[in-house]
Amino acid sequence: MIILGIETSCDETSVSVLKDGSILSNIVYTQLEHLEYGGVVPEIASRDHLRKLPYVFDSAIFQAGIKLNEIDGIAVTYGPGLVGSLLTGLSYAKGLSFALGVPLIPVNHIEAHLLSPFIEKKFPGDKFLALVVSGGHTELYMVNGIGHYELLGATLDDACGEAFDKVAKLIGIGYPGGPAIEKWAKKAEKSDFSFPVPDPPGLDFSYSGLKTAVLYAYRKLSVVERVEKIPEISLAFMRAAIEGLMKKLIRARDETGIDTIAISGGVSANTYLQKRVREEFKKVYFPPKGFTSDNAGMIAFTGYLRFSGMPGDLYVRADPNAELWKT
Ligand code: KG4
Ligand code: ZN
Numbered sequence: 001m002i003i004l005g006i007e008t009s010c011d012e013t014s015v016s017v018l019k020d021g022s023i024l025s026n027i028v029y030t031q032l033e034h035l036e037y038g039g040v041v042p043e044i045a046s047r048d049h050l051r052k053l054p055y056v057f058d059s060a061i062f063q064a065g066i067k068l069n070e071i072d073g074i075a076v077t078y079g080p081g082l083v084g085s086l087l088t089g090l091s092y093a094k095g096l097s098f099a100l101g102v103p104l105i106p107v108n109h110i111e112a113h114l115l116s117p118f119i120e121k122k123f124p125g126d127k128f129l130a131l132v133v134s135g136g137h138t139e140l141y142m143v144n145g146i147g148h149y150e151l152l153g154a155t156l157d158d159a160c161g162e163a164f165d166k167v168a169k170l171i172g173i174g175y176p177g178g179p180a181i182e183k184w185a186k187k188a189e190k191s192d193f194s195f196p197v198p199d200p201p202g203l204d205f206s207y208s209g210l211k212t213a214v215l216y217a218y219r220k221l222s223v224v225e226r227v228e229k230i231p232e233i234s235l236a237f238m239r240a241a242i243e244g245l246m247k248k249l250i251r252a253r254d255e256t257g258i259d260t261i262a263i264s265g266g267v268s269a270n271t272y273l274q275k276r277v278r279e280e281f282k283k284v285y286f287p288p289k290g291f292t293s294d295n296a297g298m299i300a301f302t303g304y305l306r307f308s309g310m311p312g313d314l315y316v317r318a319d320p321n322a323e324l325w326k327t
Pocket of ligand 1 (some may be wrong): 010013133134137160161162164165176177178179182207242265266267268270271292293294
């Protein structure tokens with residue numbers, strides 16, 4: 001069975017071809033137009049998707065070496081995300097689905113991140129914890145099989161990746177902030193800065209306090225120090241941000257007795273997070289390389305797992321605030 005995946009929920013234009021659960025191609029175009037603004041500009045994003053999607057689609061088909069009439073279903077992100085961006089991918093997918101006479105499979109972007117660690121891997125038989133941690137989301141779920149997700153905790157303010165992006169912007173090291181902060185943090189062996197590890201009650205997360213603490217510390221520095229101390233600030237911030245995640249993961253493990261965890265989303269590429277999670281949990285799943293940030297491979301994969309052979313839904317609407325299915 002061949003499933004085509006399309007992802008345009010934010011600033012990545014991506015198309016993937018999946019055959020019987022294996023990735024044949026996963027083309028990701030990251031929009032660079034937002035760099036000068038230090039964040040994603042929705043109107044620019046949707047216009048750029050519109051321009052690039054046909055080329056990304058052609059590349060994915062070419063690299064997979066398939067013919068269009070071999071496609072059995074079109075999986076596409078319907079939400080959550082930026083409404084204009086979602087609409088470009090969804091409209092393209094509807095057109096394809098109609099023209100090829102194959103079902104349209106609407107996919108929730110968060111579910112696709114959550115399932116991405118299992119691309120070309122065996123799905124766990126027992127319950128497990130799942131942390132989706134990206135630029136837009138910081139959510140912890142208990143998973144009791146595909147489609148059975150219980151939300152345990154979520155961010156009360158900023159998403160973890162968003163805090164990385166905002167701190168990177170503050171200290172002037174570029175966008176996206178996560179990889180930049182990790183790169184600079186590696187240049188420091190230790191840090192004289194000490195930022196509070198966020199720990200709101202229960203299993204929820206919070207990043208606004210940490211972000212403000214970095215801002216106040218930064219304001220006290222001289223112009224020269226602001227440059228010299230970039231590695232130390234990066235290291236102290238990264239440690240506090242990741243330890244904030246770890247507190248909740250450890251608490252969830254202790255409360256539920258579940259020692260298996262799947263971590264996904266852009267921030268799951270962070271090597272300090274990967275190391276800490278491996279230290280604390282018995283069984284750990286991360287997405288394969290190239291599948292942590294937004295990509296259509298995870299959309300095709302989720303569509304494949306969810307595809308029931310039904311005619312699909314050509315009337316599905318883009319939903320910027322789509323919630324992950326709960327049972
Ligand atoms: O999953 P993703 O591509 O998009 C969303 O759905 O939001 O995640 C992007 C986020 C950005 O905030 C970026 O700064 C963060 O993931 N990120 C990282 C790293 N690589 C990407 N954060 C920390 N460490 C990294 N190595
Ligand atoms: Zn995402």
